[in-house]
Amino acid sequence: xxxxxxxxxxxxxxxxxxxxxxxxxxxxxxxxxxxxxxxxxxxxxxxxxxxxxxxxxxxxxxxxxxxxxxxxxxxxxxxxxxxxxxxxxxxxxxxxxxxxxxxxxxxxxxxxx
Amino acid sequence: xxxxxxxxxxxxxxxxxxxxxxxxxxxxxxxxxxxxxxxxxxxxxxxxxxxxxxxxxxxxxxxxxxxxxxxxxxxxxxxxxxxxxxxxxxxxxxxxxxxxxxxxxxxxxxxxxx
Numbered sequence: 001x002x003x004x005x006x007x008x009x010x011x012x013x014x015x016x017x018x019x020x021x022x023x024x025x026x027x028x029x030x031x032x033x034x035x036x037x038x039x040x041x042x043x044x045x046x047x048x049x050x051x052x053x054x055x056x057x058x059x060x061x062x063x064x065x066x067x068x069x070x071x072x073x074x075x076x077x078x079x080x081x082x083x084x085x086x087x088x089x090x091x092x093x094x095x096x097x098x099x100x101x102x103x104x105x106x107x108x109x110x111x112x113x
Numbered sequence: 114x115x116x117x118x119x120x121x122x123x124x125x126x127x128x129x130x131x132x133x134x135x136x137x138x139x140x141x142x143x144x145x146x147x148x149x150x151x152x153x154x155x156x157x158x159x160x161x162x163x164x165x166x167x168x169x170x171x172x173x174x175x176x177x178x179x180x181x182x183x184x185x186x187x188x189x190x191x192x193x194x195x196x197x198x199x200x201x202x203x204x205x206x207x208x209x210x211x212x213x214x215x216x217x218x219x220x221x222x223x224x225x226x227x
Contacts, residue, residue: 032213043117043204043218044156051213089156093214099169100146101214105155 003027004092006104014112019077021107023090026071030092034101035064035075038087047088048075077109085111115139117219119205125225131193134222137186138207146216147180147190148204156204162188195226 005024013019023033031052036044050057050064050073057064063076077084087108091101118137126132138145146161160170165182173180177196182188192199202223206216 034213034215041220043206043220045218046215049213049215100158100161101216102158103148103156 001026002104003030004090004102004104006090006107008107009105010108010110012110012112013080015082016079019075019080019084019109019111021075021077021088021090021109023073023075023104024071025073025090025092027092027094027102028071029094030102032093033064033066033073034091034093035062036089036091036103038089038106044089080109080111082111082113085109117205117207117217119203119219119222121222122220123223123225125227126195127227128196129194130226131191132195132199132224132226134190134203134205134224136188136190136205136219138188138205139217140186142207142209142217144208144210145182145188146206146208147188148206148218150202150204150221159190192224195224197226200224200226 003026034049035047037047038044048059048062048064050066055066066073087106089106090104093101120135143164147159148156150156159172160180161168162182178192180190202221204218204221206218208216
C-alpha cells in the first residue's frame with residue numbers, strides 16, 4: 001500500500017516555462033513533506049520542505065503547495081532551467097521525523113531547450 | 114564537510130555470494146538509514162538506527178539481509194546469500210534529529226547479482 005504517490009513517471013517542460021510536479025498521500029498523520037532531487041549516479045538531495053500546518057513554502061524558483069483536505073502537494077519550478085532536469089521525489093514523515101521518510105516513486109523531469 | 118560516504122559504488126557478484134555494503138555517516142548525526150531503490154518499488158526504507166541501536170528493521174525483506182552499526186561512524190548492510198532479485202541501488206542516509214526529518218544521502222551502491 002503506497003502512502004505517497006507520484007502518478008506521473010515523467011514530465012517534459014520547455015525551458016523558461018513553469019514545471020509542476022504533483023504528489024498525493026494517504027496517511028493523514030504525516031506532519032512534514034519534502035521534495036528531493038536526484039541526478040543519475042548520485043544520491044537524492046534535499047530541495048524544499050513544508051510543514052503540515054502551512055499551505056505554501058517558497059525558496060527562490062521553487063514553491064511547494066500543500067492542500068491537506070485533498071491530501072495533495074505540488075512543487076512549482078519557475079522558470080525551469082536545463083539543470084532542473086532530474087528525478088524528483090516527494091517524501092513525507094510523521095512522528096517528528098525520527099522514523100525516516102516515506103518516498104514516492106519519483107517523477108523524471110525533462111527540461112527541453 | 115564530508116557527506117555520507119558509501120562503498121563500494123558498484124558491486125557485481127554471482128548468486129549465492131555474500132555482499133557487504135558500507136556506510137560512513139556525517140559526523141554528529143544520530144540517525145542512520147538504509148534505503149533500497151528499484152524501478153518497481155522506488156525508494157524503500159530497509160532499517161534505521163538511532164545512536165547505533167537498530168530501531169526498526171521491518172523493511173528488511175528477508176533473513177538474508179542484516180545490518181549492523183558497531184559505532185557512530187560506521188554501518189554495514191550484508192546480504193547472504195545474494196540473489197538476482199537483490200539487484201538494486203542501496204542508499205545510506207544520515208540525519209540529526211530535526212522536525213522535518215531531512216535526510217542526507219550518500220551516492221549509493223549499485224549492486225548487480227548475476
